[in-house]
Amino acid sequence: MTISELKLLQKEFLSRSKKIKHKVYICTTGCRASGALNLVTEFEKIRKEMSLEDQLEIIQSGCHGKCSQAPLIRLEPSGYYYGKVRSEDVKEIIEKTILEDEKIDRLFTGSAHLETTGFFGHQKKDLLAACGQVDPRKIEEAIGAGSYLALADVLTRLSPEEVIGQVMESGLKGRGGAGFSTGLKWKFCHQAKGDEKYLICNADEGDPGAFMDRALLEGSPHQVIEGMIVAAYAIGASQGFIYVRAEYPIAVEHISLAVRQAGDYGLLGQNIFDSGFDFNITIRKGAGAFVCGEETALIASLEGKRGMPRSRPPFPANSGYLGKPTNINNVETLANIPLIIGKTGKVYSETGTENSTGTKIFALAGDVQNTGLVEVPMGITLREIIFDIGGGIPGGRKFKAAQMGGPSGGCVPEKYLDLPIDYESLKEVGAIMGSGGLIVMDDRSCMVDMAHYFLEFIQKESCGKCVPCRVGTRHMKDILARICSGKGESGDIEKLEELAGTVKSSSLCALGQTAPNPVLTTLKYFRSEYEEHIYSKKCLALTCKDLLSYEILGGSCTGCGLCRKNCPVGAISGERKGIHAINPNTCIQCGKCFEVCRFTAVNVS
Amino acid sequence: MTGVNLDPAKNILTRIEMSEKQTNGKIKAAYLIPLLQDIQESYGYLPREVLEYVSNFSGIALSRIFGVITFYEQFYLEPQGKHTIKCCRGTACHVKNGQKISDTISEVLKVNEGETTDDGVFTFETVACLGTCFLAPVMMIDDEYFGNLTSNEISKIIKRYKEGGTR
Numbered sequence: 001m002t003i004s005e006l007k008l009l010q011k012e013f014l015s016r017s018k019k020i021k022h023k024v025y026i027c028t029t030g031c032r033a034s035g036a037l038n039l040v041t042e043f044e045k046i047r048k049e050m051s052l053e054d055q056l057e058i059i060q061s062g063c064h065g066k067c068s069q070a071p072l073i074r075l076e077p078s079g080y081y082y083g084k085v086r087s088e089d090v091k092e093i094i095e096k097t098i099l100e101d102e103k104i105d106r107l108f109t110g111s112a113h114l115e116t117t118g119f120f121g122h123q124k125k126d127l128l129a130a131c132g133q134v135d136p137r138k139i140e141e142a143i144g145a146g147s148y149l150a151l152a153d154v155l156t157r158l159s160p161e162e163v164i165g166q167v168m169e170s171g172l173k174g175r176g177g178a179g180f181s182t183g184l185k186w187k188f189c190h191q192a193k194g195d196e197k198y199l200i201c202n203a204d205e206g207d208p209g210a211f212m213d214r215a216l217l218e219g220s221p222h223q224v225i226e227g228m229i230v231a232a233y234a235i236g237a238s239q240g241f242i243y244v245r246a247e248y249p250i251a252v253e254h255i256s257l258a259v260r261q262a263g264d265y266g267l268l269g270q271n272i273f274d275s276g277f278d279f280n281i282t283i284r285k286g287a288g289a290f291v292c293g294e295e296t297a298l299i300a301s302l303e304g305k306r307g308m309p310r311s312r313p314p315f316p317a318n319s320g321y322l323g324k325p326t327n328i329n330n331v332e333t334l335a336n337i338p339l340i341i342g343k344t345g346k347v348y349s350e351t352g353t354e355n356s357t358g359t360k361i362f363a364l365a366g367d368v369q370n371t372g373l374v375e376v377p378m379g380i381t382l383r384e385i386i387f388d389i390g391g392g393i394p395g396g397r398k399f400k401a402a403q404m405g406g407p408s409g410g411c412v413p414e415k416y417l418d419l420p421i422d423y424e425s426l427k428e429v430g431a432i433m434g435s436g437g438l439i440v441m442d443d444r445s446c447m448v449d450m451a452h453y454f455l456e457f458i459q460k461e462s463c464g465k466c467v468p469c470r471v472g473t474r475h476m477k478d479i480l481a482r483i484c485s486g487k488g489e490s491g492d493i494e495k496l497e498e499l500a501g502t503v504k505s506s507s508l509c510a511l512g513q514t515a516p517n518p519v520l521t522t523l524k525y526f527r528s529e530y531e532e533h534i535y536s537k538k539c540l541a542l543t544c545k546d547l548l549s550y551e552i553l554g555g556s557c558t559g560c561g562l563c564r565k566n567c568p569v570g571a572i573s574g575e576r577k578g579i580h581a582i583n584p585n586t587c588i589q590c591g592k593c594f595e596v597c598r599f600t601a602v603n604v605s
Numbered sequence: 606m607t608g609v610n611l612d613p614a615k616n617i618l619t620r621i622e623m624s625e626k627q628t629n630g631k632i633k634a635a636y637l638i639p640l641l642q643d644i645q646e647s648y649g650y651l652p653r654e655v656l657e658y659v660s661n662f663s664g665i666a667l668s669r670i671f672g673v674i675t676f677y678e679q680f681y682l683e684p685q686g687k688h689t690i691k692c693c694r695g696t697a698c699h700v701k702n703g704q705k706i707s708d709t710i711s712e713v714l715k716v717n718e719g720e721t722t723d724d725g726v727f728t729f730e731t732v733a734c735l736g737t738c739f740l741a742p743v744m745m746i747d748d749e750y751f752g753n754l755t756s757n758e759i760s761k762i763i764k765r766y767k768e769g770g771t772r
């Protein structure tokens with residue numbers, strides 16, 4: 001492959017694509033879980049019946065972002081997004097919107113053109129530009145959208161030092177969690193001595209509540225591959241690995257296909273773009289260990305060992321895979337590289353804030369209207385993300401906190417809604433940018449329970465190698481469990497704080513060092529909740545079930561007996577058509593009576 | 606020796622041996638995890654006889670192989686149920702009452718997390734996050750997703766699978 005051949009391929013694809021006026025982009029990655037493949041079949045069937053083959057193109061694309069509306073499709077040229085589309089709607093969509101340009105209000109959920117606010121308008125889709133626009137299973141489409149042009153530029157025009165210079169100038173920081181300068185990391189590996197070097201793409205996206213990397217691998221795999229080849233050239237590696245979570249079957253499928261196709265087109269392998277540079281990629285599936293997201297643990301896993309971290313230095317840049325210089329970058333970090341090369345590091349750095357440049361993808365989930373994948377410039381406020389893009393809290397409930405950065409992050413309270421988000425500001429409030437999981441919680445979430453949840457997670461995933469993490473998190477979890485079950489004692493909070501300090505300062509790897517963050521931030525911003533649990537034995541969010549009590553309201557009870565029949569422990573008594581009562585000594589606070597009562601006669605407090 | 610058929614394992618080892626992953630007649634230790642993944646895909650779990658064979662063939666100590674297997678959650682030393690139910694325990698699912706979903710599955714199947722029902726139909730697992738937070742709370746049965754679950758639906762879904770049906 002040469003540059004002119006690549007450009008010719010792009011031109012051919014674009015002129016072929018231009019010939020078909022109408023296009024429907026059906027997300028068949030994330031939306032596959034909601035039946036998107038049936039929509040594809042239905043569109044194909046009706047297109048055939050109506051003989052529209054040369055007027056309507058059906059594209060199986062990646063994620064459009066507004067996952068709460070799954071399955072989601074986009075129509076062009078109108079730019080309309082239609083959500084929660086069922087097979088029965090397809091005929092109407094073709095007849096009305098595609099052929100008559102008429103909007104169907106029932107399905108309409110936003111527009112790709114003209115909007116400047118709201119879910120689609122407020123975002124800045126640079127990284128996700130191709131996601132939802134191309135069929136990720138076809139390299140021709142990626143090339144049509146401009147993939148590999150940056151690579152061609154790099155291999156024919158720039159030296160490795162110049163590439164590193166561009167990345168340094170861009171200010172890009174690692175998107176996997178720690179936020180270390182990508183340019184600097186490359187420089188260290190480039191300078192490391194050794195003729196055999198490795199490049200690893202960390203696609204072990206284990207943070208609960210994060211799915212940015214999944215969307216990129218599924219929806220725009222060639223962008224990641226292109227970033228990898230550029231990185232490999234910069235550091236001088238000829239072998240690369242993608243370490244991908246096995247829990248992401250579609251991502252594994254799409255990235256494997258993309259690697260194969262890139263090889264077929266000569267974009268991987270020997271002498272890429274006649275530059276004399278060789279690079280190959282091997283895909284490895286993870287085997288279900290959260291700690292393998294940590295770079296030294298990931299390397300151990302690639303070497304066929306138990307995935308345990310080791311102390312650094314030496315850093316992987318000097319001694320990594322098989323003891324050779326190795327550079328590890330996260331998926332989203334690598335996906336940024338073609339953008340940086342394409343527009344230069346300087347122009348890239350103009351987006352975002354001074355110390356945190358570019359855009360960031362967030363996985364928005366929890367108690368928010370528009371759950372999904374959003375991309376915004378660094379420096380945007382949480383309020384903009386949650387209330388404008390996210391559409392606010394459902395059911396008119398009140399915002400309580402945003403959990404950012406998963407088990408290593410923290411809960412950001414309401415008072416920081418207007419804080420511009422970047423690496424530094426989040427660190428100051430005790431959370432971290434992390435990989436980009438953003439879970440919104442309303443007033444029904446208990447912060448002590450959240451802290452317990454994360455510690456339980458960390459405890460389970462702790463590899464056990466170092467004592468502070470293995471034993472410390474265990475004790476923290478036990479104290480939190482006790483508090484949640486109403487057995488908290490005076491002094492527990494202080495004990496938690498002391499343990500948190502020890503675990504944070506003396507754990508071997510980032511998993512342990514950041515594990516106390518969920519406890520520390522909730523203690524900092526929601527200390528009164530801990531106190532209510534310990535001293536008043538109350539959970540005002542009504543989450544901790546051992547602290548709840550159920551009673552039947554005499555005024556509302558109709559004596560239907562449904563609660564009595566459903567109670568698993570026989571704690572409810574009462575005559576038919578008479579007022580029922582719960583025996584508090586037998587009640588196990590399971591909440592079944594509350595769920596089944598049709599007259600809201602069961603009160604929980 | 607019980608009656609485990611070693612042929613699939615032999616085929617996998619021969620295939621790897623023929624490819625570039627092999628050096629000096631030995632399988633590279635670095636290739637151990639993908640090798641175990643292939644074997645598990647073929648057998649459904651990792652039978653001890655097969656692991657002994659792999660150890661002899663590759664020169665990788667059996668203790669090391671077991672060390673690796675027991676570290677990772679996705680390796681099984683026991684046969685698994687016909688269907689695997691994976692309940693997501695991610696943050697978004699937790700916020701949306703995922704604990705109750707997980708408890709209900711356990712209650713309906715009468716097994717704890719990580720166990721297989723006596724009739725061999727279901728294995729129940731919880732996973733850190735399925736990455737489909739917009740479906741929270743969510744579970745997977747084999748390759749099918751079940752999103753926005755309520756605890757009342759679970760016994761119906763499980764019953765359907767038990768009777769040989771699917772979603």
